[in-house]
Amino acid sequence: xxxxxxxxxxxxxxxxxxxxxxxxxxxxxxxxxxxxxxxxxxxxxxxxxxxxxxxxxxxxxxxxxxxxxxxxxxxxxxxxxxxxxxxxxxxxxxxxxxxxxxxxxxxxxxxxxxxxxxxxxxxxxxxxxxxxxxxxxxxxxxxxxxxxxxxxxxxxxxxxxxxxxxxxxxxxxxxxxxxxxxxxxxxxxxxxxxxxxxxxxxx
Amino acid sequence: xxxxxxxxxxxxxxxxxxxxxxxxxxxxxxxxxxxxxxxxxxxxxxxxxxxxxxxxxxxxxxxxxxxxxxxxxxxxxxxxxxxxxxxxxxxxxxxxxxxxxxxxxxxxxxxxxxxxxxxxxxxxxxxxxxxxxxxxxxxxxxxxxxxxxxxxxxxxxxxxxxxxxxxxxxxxxxxxxxxxxxxxxxxxxxxxxxxxxxxxxxx
Numbered sequence: 001x002x003x004x005x006x007x008x009x010x011x012x013x014x015x016x017x018x019x020x021x022x023x024x025x026x027x028x029x030x031x032x033x034x035x036x037x038x039x040x041x042x043x044x045x046x047x048x049x050x051x052x053x054x055x056x057x058x059x060x061x062x063x064x065x066x067x068x069x070x071x072x073x074x075x076x077x078x079x080x081x082x083x084x085x086x087x088x089x090x091x092x093x094x095x096x097x098x099x100x101x102x103x104x105x106x107x108x109x110x111x112x113x114x115x116x117x118x119x120x121x122x123x124x125x126x127x128x129x130x131x132x133x134x135x136x137x138x139x140x141x142x143x144x145x146x147x148x149x150x151x152x153x154x155x156x157x158x159x160x161x162x163x164x165x166x167x168x169x170x171x172x173x174x175x176x177x178x179x180x181x182x183x184x185x186x187x188x189x190x191x192x193x194x195x196x197x198x199x200x201x202x203x
Numbered sequence: 204x205x206x207x208x209x210x211x212x213x214x215x216x217x218x219x220x221x222x223x224x225x226x227x228x229x230x231x232x233x234x235x236x237x238x239x240x241x242x243x244x245x246x247x248x249x250x251x252x253x254x255x256x257x258x259x260x261x262x263x264x265x266x267x268x269x270x271x272x273x274x275x276x277x278x279x280x281x282x283x284x285x286x287x288x289x290x291x292x293x294x295x296x297x298x299x300x301x302x303x304x305x306x307x308x309x310x311x312x313x314x315x316x317x318x319x320x321x322x323x324x325x326x327x328x329x330x331x332x333x334x335x336x337x338x339x340x341x342x343x344x345x346x347x348x349x350x351x352x353x354x355x356x357x358x359x360x361x362x363x364x365x366x367x368x369x370x371x372x373x374x375x376x377x378x379x380x381x382x383x384x385x386x387x388x389x390x391x392x393x394x395x396x397x398x399x400x401x402x403x404x405x406x
Binding site for chain 2: 007010011012013014018019021022026045046047050051053054055056057060078080083087091092093095102109114120122126127128141143145148151152153155163164169171172173174175176177178179180181183184185188189191192193
């Protein structure tokens with residue numbers, strides 16, 4: 001394989017910090033049981049934790065309003081915003097459910113989940129229904145490890161052959177304090193060892 | 204806030220699966236101590252776990268060659284590839300360190316870490332030096348929770364004012380089996396509640 005021609009041997013040392021990027025910027029919806037009303041919180045500290053059983057992690061500060069809701073109800077949904085929802089996504093991350101009805105004020109619509117009591121966000125193309133399995137109290141964030149029980153997908157993004165057409169919408173990414181949409185598709189997993197290049201592989 | 208005009212109330216239910224996206228596509232480098240040679244493995248199941256102390260999670264299958272290296276040495280680096288490294292990144296995810304010297308064959312260059320024995324990848328604009336704190340045996344993947352001890356940044360991406368210019372390179376994202384580069388910057392965290400719009404905010 002050809003080496004990169006970038007001269008990149010000069011490095012600057014920074015203290016440890018949360019520079020992993022890009023990460024998702026997702027709307028976590030919670031409430032709907034145990035006396036809690038529905039709420040939304042935007043989370044970028046989220047990742048896949050396991051393929052089987054399907055699990056993900058979400059990091060939330062204990063002082064956030066949603067923290068106690070999720071800790072008590074042990075469930076939430078992870079809703080992937082399309083890029084056109086960037087303003088609502090940002091807003092749900094900077095105001096508190098203690099002072100705002102975030103569904104009502106953001107104009108986002110709640111729909112029922114199939115497997116849990118927490119709502120999903122209708123406008124998001126994908127919603128993952130999650131059940132908390134364990135909580136790690138790591139530091140200023142506690143990490144919720146949750147199983148993904150079900151996924152709801154917007155019907156308008158499924159083509160005639162049943163394939164999900166993500167690129168119709170685009171998803172929101174977060175990197176170093178800024179939101180981005182996804183750009184060009186550069187290849188599929190495994191493209192580097194395929195004998196014949198597929199039509200959607202650029203190089 | 205204005206509601207979305209998309210009619211998105213028709214949903215299709217899928218079984219639970221790892222549909223969180225976009226996620227990072229990172230080169231995890233390990234080895235360099237306890238008799239292990241340097242190795243690389245590409246990981247998309249990674250996320251930030253805590254801001255203070257800075258921690259991240261990386262999910263790896265126990266049958267992967269790198270798994271035992273990281274389990275024994277309790278350290279690794281997370282190297283963020285720029286979009287032009289997509290082929291090397293993909294290749295390091297589909298072949299095994301049992302059969303390949305991935306640094307040599309990929310053309311990627313190892314440099315020493317500052318705090319740990321595992322190498323960093325010179326060509327990556329950002330490298331995070333990580334020390335394992337705990338391992339969760341969740342299922343087909345085990346989740347490594349690690350503290351980020353230090354970050355190495357390519358000097359060529361730091362401007363005269365000391366700011367990191369991520370957009371000079373672009374980073375690689377992974378979503379539903381495909382690699383993407385980051386597209387347009389849509390705003391910074393908190394832009395929705397700022398009185399005056401900054402110049403780099405689109406709407």
